[in-house]
Amino acid sequence: MDTKVDTRPSQDCKNCSLRKLSGLRPLSVPELKFVQDFKSGELACDPGMTLIAESAYSPHLYTVLDGWGFRYKTLEDGRRQILNFVVPGDMVGLQGAVLKYMDHSVEALTPMRLCVFERERFFSLFEQHADLAFDVTWIASREECILDEHLLSVGRRSALERSAYLLAFLYYRGLTSGLISKGRAHLPVTQALIADTLGLSIVHTNKTLKKLAARKLVAWKEKGCEILDADGLCAVAQWEPRAEAERPFI
Template sequence: MADKAKSSSTYSCENCPLRDRSEFRAFTKSELEFVRSFKTGELSVDPGSTVLVEGSHSAHLFTVLTGWGFRYKTLEDGRRQILNYVMPGDLIGLQGTLMGEMQHSVEALSNMRLCVFERDRTRELFSKHPDLGYDLTWIASREERILDENLLSIGRRTALERAAYLLALIHQKAMSVGLLNGDVRLPITQQHVADTLGLSVVHTNKTLKKLAARGFIRWLDRGCEVVNIEGLFDIAKWEGLTEECRPFI
């Protein structure tokens, strides 16, 4: 688990690479000072490692600084449902902070680096820095919005529409935070896609082949390249994420 693997900081909050990106709102001087004191260190996570475990009581919450991961739940027989994918700027562990126990797990898809924050100081964030408290609410609302769309996919979209929506969402999120600079591949396997869409691997494979045949994607070794995102939008009947500037902690 992540709590057992903390490391010293590589980046100061003043030199945080996320602050250089126009997609994220700037902190005020007092907010930056609080976040700097709120942060206790950074954590390096290897691919396939578990960051948080369902049912655990974590003393920390995390902001993704670099890399990819995903949230998921499992049944007793091992079947897995992937809920969402996390990328730089996303917050991990807020549920455990507010509810006391994690209701899902988080696993690293690639090498990840996380900023580590003290869970017990979350109330101070809300009481002394209401704008940062609003940011946490915005982040939680955005997550709810994405989960609503995912539920719509599983409940009402066809397999082809589900796959198109998922790949368009992951691609758009990754592009917005610079994850695809120099590498066009989404680092997911067909098993990840199947576990997200609620389909068998065989059905998923057939569905992805249809998208590839239409020239919308190209499946690579352990990953996927989106070639025509507008085509995916059209198939999914989805307009994409529309926020121009978003907060992070």
């Protein structure tokens, strides 16, 4: 449960491990230079660690370099709703940087590595690089788009459809962010997490997942979920992933 901020001089953004991912918008030389200067360090953290706590002020803004995490909110009596998962390329704490308050918490699901920025200097990005500013807005809009689909899912899909949608969704997010590959499609989630994302009880989630397993769409092993047939999941969910053109990454 410990955290360590890397105090070595910031890693070179040009050789950022994420840059080799296909589907990322390449940065121009001046942009890269700006980002390199904007970056104030790296953060590595262990599973279970809270990156950002609801309503607590954080002076930082992050970009995920590696690992899985998730965003959630809770009601006063403890009921929890997971809002979305974060993967490499996602920004963490953007709401806080823009609105000046955080309305949700973010927790690491696996060991994570993050790129650290100072909120104070966030506005300079808008002043100096219109392209990067547009990218930030793009990222915020895509998050909105994902939330729209989740809301449709929780509001109108049955338990079986919902589960299928979520697993397919996580599969594609894992693929496009390089966390998994078609051969190694293992999602590091517990059934309790799935339940809190779908708005279902743990017991019923378990029974529903068993049905998907019976259809050979997924398998539960090694404390996580193996995706066996993503197309099958999509069919059950009445959903298909959007083929994304080029994704910005800051």
